[in-house]
Amino acid sequence: MCIVCRWNSGDVKIDLSIEILNCSSCTSLTSIPVLPKLKELNCYGCTSLTAIPVLPVLKDLYCSSCTSLTSIPVMAELQYIKCNTCTSLINIPLLPKLEYLSCSDCTNLTSIPVLPKLRELHCGGCTALTSIPVLLELKILYCVNCTSLIA
Numbered sequence: 001m002c003i004v005c006r007w008n009s010g011d012v013k014i015d016l017s018i019e020i021l022n023c024s025s026c027t028s029l030t031s032i033p034v035l036p037k038l039k040e041l042n043c044y045g046c047t048s049l050t051a052i053p054v055l056p057v058l059k060d061l062y063c064s065s066c067t068s069l070t071s072i073p074v075m076a077e078l079q080y081i082k083c084n085t086c087t088s089l090i091n092i093p094l095l096p097k098l099e100y101l102s103c104s105d106c107t108n109l110t111s112i113p114v115l116p117k118l119r120e121l122h123c124g125g126c127t128a129l130t131s132i133p134v135l136l137e138l139k140i141l142y143c144v145n146c147t148s149l150i151a
Contacts, residue, residue: 004021005023008031021040024043031053040062042062058077058078059078064084064086064102065084065086071093074095089103097117099117099119126143127148130150
C-alpha cells in the first residue's frame, strides 16, 4: 500500500508541500490528491488509477502501465510524460510546454495534438493512432507498428 492509499485510509498524513511522489506499482490506488507543489509524479503500474488531477506545477509524469487511466488533464507546466501501455488512454491534451512524450503501446490512443515544444515522440505500437500532426520542434520520432497511421 502506497503513502496515498495509507493517507486515504487515515493511517498517515501527507505533507501537501511535497514535490516528488512515488506510488509505483500500487494496484489499489484509484486517485491522487491535489498536491499544489508536486513537480514529479511516479504512478507506474497503478492499474486501478482512473484519473490524475490537475497538478499546477507538475513537470514530470511517469504513468506507464496505468491500464485504467483514460485521460491526462491539461497541465501548463508539464514537460515530460512517459505513459507507455496505458491501454485505456484515448487522447493526449494540448500541453504547451511538453518536450518529451513516450506513449508506446497505448492501443486506444487515437490522436496526438499539436504540441509546440515537443522534441521527442515515442508512439510505437499505438495501433489506433491515425495521424501525427506537424511538430516543428520534433527531433526524434519512433512510430513502429502504428498500423492505423495514414501516411
